[in-house]
Amino acid sequence: MEQPPWWQRGVIYHIYPRSWMDSDGDGVGDLPGILARLDHLTWLGVDAVWISPVYPSPGADLGYDVADYTAIDPLFGTMEDMDRLIAAAHERGLRVLLDWVPNHTSDQHPWFLASRSGRDDPKRDWYVWRDPAPDGGPPTNWVGYAGQSAWCWDEATGQYYYRFFLDTQPDLNWRNPEVQSAMLDTLRFWLERGVDGFRIDVLSLLVEDDQLRDNPVNPEFREGDWPYLRQHFAYTHDQPETRELAMRIRKVVDEYGDDKVLLAELVVPIEALAAYHGPDGDGIQVPLNFELLEADWNARGIAAFVGRYLAVLPPGAWPNWVLGNHDTPRVASRLGPAQARVAAILLLTLPGTPILYYGDEIGMTDVPVAPDQVRDPIAALIPGRGRDPERSPMRWDDRPGAGFTTGTPWLPLGDPAVNVAAQRDDPGSMLALHRRLLALRHDSPAMSGGAYEPVQADGDVLAYLRTGDDGRWLVALNLGPGAGRLDLAVRGRVELATTPDRDGERVEGHLDLAGDEGVVVRLD
Ligand code: NOJ
Ligand code: MG
Numbered sequence: 474m475e476q477p478p479w480w481q482r483g484v485i486y487h488i489y490p491r492s493w494m495d496s497d498g499d500g501v502g503d504l505p506g507i508l509a510r511l512d513h514l515t516w517l518g519v520d521a522v523w524i525s526p527v528y529p530s531p532g533a534d535l536g537y538d539v540a541d542y543t544a545i546d547p548l549f550g551t552m553e554d555m556d557r558l559i560a561a562a563h564e565r566g567l568r569v570l571l572d573w574v575p576n577h578t579s580d581q582h583p584w585f586l587a588s589r590s591g592r593d594d595p596k597r598d599w600y601v602w603r604d605p606a607p608d609g610g611p612p613t614n615w616v617g618y619a620g621q622s623a624w625c626w627d628e629a630t631g632q633y634y635y636r637f638f639l640d641t642q643p644d645l646n647w648r649n650p651e652v653q654s655a656m657l658d659t660l661r662f663w664l665e666r667g668v669d670g671f672r673i674d675v676l677s678l679l680v681e682d683d684q685l686r687d688n689p690v691n692p693e694f695r696e697g698d699w700p701y702l703r704q705h706f707a708y709t710h711d712q713p714e715t716r717e718l719a720m721r722i723r724k725v726v727d728e729y730g731d732d733k734v735l736l737a738e739l740v741v742p743i744e745a746l747a748a749y750h751g752p753d754g755d756g757i758q759v760p761l762n763f764e765l766l767e768a769d770w771n772a773r774g775i776a777a778f779v780g781r782y783l784a785v786l787p788p789g790a791w792p793n794w795v796l797g798n799h800d801t802p803r804v805a806s807r808l809g810p811a812q813a814r815v816a817a818i819l820l821l822t823l824p825g826t827p828i829l830y831y832g833d834e835i836g837m838t839d840v841p842v843a844p845d846q847v848r849d850p851i852a853a854l855i856p857g858r859g860r861d862p863e864r865s866p867m868r869w870d871d872r873p874g875a876g877f878t879t880g881t882p883w884l885p886l887g888d889p890a891v892n893v894a895a896q897r898d899d900p901g902s903m904l905a906l907h908r909r910l911l912a913l914r915h916d917s918p919a920m921s922g923g924a925y926e927p928v929q930a931d932g933d934v935l936a937y938l939r940t941g942d943d944g945r946w947l948v949a950l951n952l953g954p955g956a957g958r959l960d961l962a963v964r965g966r967v968e969l970a971t972t973p974d975r976d977g978e979r980v981e982g983h984l985d986l987a988g989d990e991g992v993v994v995r996l997d
Contacts, residue, residue, distance in 0.1 A: 483520030518911035521568035568669035620700020682708035792825025840865035
């Protein structure tokens with residue numbers, strides 16, 4: 474029988490490299506640091522790492538403003554460090570995925586410097602330049618991330634350039650074939666060095682309408698919403714050309730074998746997300762599903778979403794789940810520490826590939842930053858939405874630098890009590906729960922690849938069965954603080970729970986759950 478690809482059974486661990494491990498005492502995490510801590514990942518039991526950008530960058534968006542796609546920023550180390558990291562990861566059976574930022578470059582990228590230098594420059598068309606509207610204002614009503622006009626005026630050449638994010642992150646013109654081939658070559662560069670795939674930044678934004686039609690305004694926009702929600706992105710996001718480009722990108726990674734994988738960030742409704750898998754599985758294998766990041770945390774809503782998501786996936790497409798990332802408050806802060814354990818069971822037992830954000834395995838919470846500690850430019854542009862709190866350095870132990878750095882950390886450290894060393898040997902810890910869940914997934918074909926069937930439940934209880942060659946499992950999660958009960962027509966034994974004291978308990982007739990409790994039952 475044909476084996477499923479590694480990334481379907483595997484779990485992907487997301488490292489924000491500034492914050493994972495600092496090897497040289499400058500307070501910023503780096504590649505030798507990741508190398509030094511790889512054993513944490515194998516001990517934990519994940520299968521791959523995705524590393525946020527480590528390319529040369531002025532750092533306006535902390536690496537998501539790339540000035541060279543085929544080099545390493547000295548802040549993070551050298552190309553040799555990257556080669557060593559890839560080799561060491563592979564020796565341990567870990568895959569390495571890099572972040573690829575195709576929508577925009579840094580304004581310091583040589584391509585943009587050339588493009589901006591004059592209207593006749595050969596690279597002028599590599600970016601999206603347009604004349605002003607007849608009234609002298611921006612060419613369209615399109616808005617960017619911070620709700621501002623997405624057009625930036627360039628005095629010297631008398632045109633606007635389009636950029637969805639910061640002024641310093643001009644959008645590439647993906648309609649230009651030279652841009653396409655230059656960017657696709659950057660994928661080949663890393664594939665040649667042995668990387669196992671990529672996470673693609675904001676793929677849905679690659680192409681904009683060439684007729685420059687205005688976006689319709691969103692009548693449901695309310696003050697306090699994300700500012701960019703002022704509009705429906707009919708003409709700037711998820712254009713038909715973008716879907717075609719997704720398939721071309723896939724073809725490039727397929728040149729390097731069938732075990733390479735593409736993850737992609739797509740800010741689109743669930744039906745469109747599903748479409749990016751491609752009609753014949755020839756698109757993005759893992760269009761990242763952000764529902765758990767944003768969902769109202771209640772059992773009926775989540776159960777309904779799981780059903781809807783699985784139903785819209787094209788035949789053969791594989792689901793995926795994201796519970797935390799570097800752009801969203803941490804799960805332990807969103808839901809509280811007790812419910813974060815329940816959420817960990819959910820993430821690691823739902824059907825599909827889980828993406829685990831660093832630090833969530835120890836229950837790290839958001840770390841507030843004082844005004845003089847702010848590093849994220851978004852904090853200034855969109856008050857209250859800065860992303861520093863969820864990017865605080867990994868806490869390895871309770872030493873002053875948290876085992877992360879011997880210097881001054883680039884962002885403040887969180888609660889000293891929440892750290893890897895303290896949790897490693899504690900069977901009741903968040904870390905132990907993650908490790909057991911990962912082992913269970915690893916050992917159980919039902920959990921990693923089996924069938925999913927929802928179980929009728931009431932109130933805050935979410936329940937489902939996973940079935941495979943190793944038998945049947947019941948997952949029952951109480952998503953609320955009050956006690957819950959699930960009536961059962963099946964019998965079994967508790968395999969693991971949010972608290973270890975239920976291990977081995979026989980279950981028959983019904984299953985009682987305390988508030989914020991989750992259990993996994995091996996059925997007879
Ligand atoms: C999405 C990334 O996850 C985020 O961190 C970044 O600021 C934007 N894309 C722009 O690249
Ligand atoms: Mg460093």
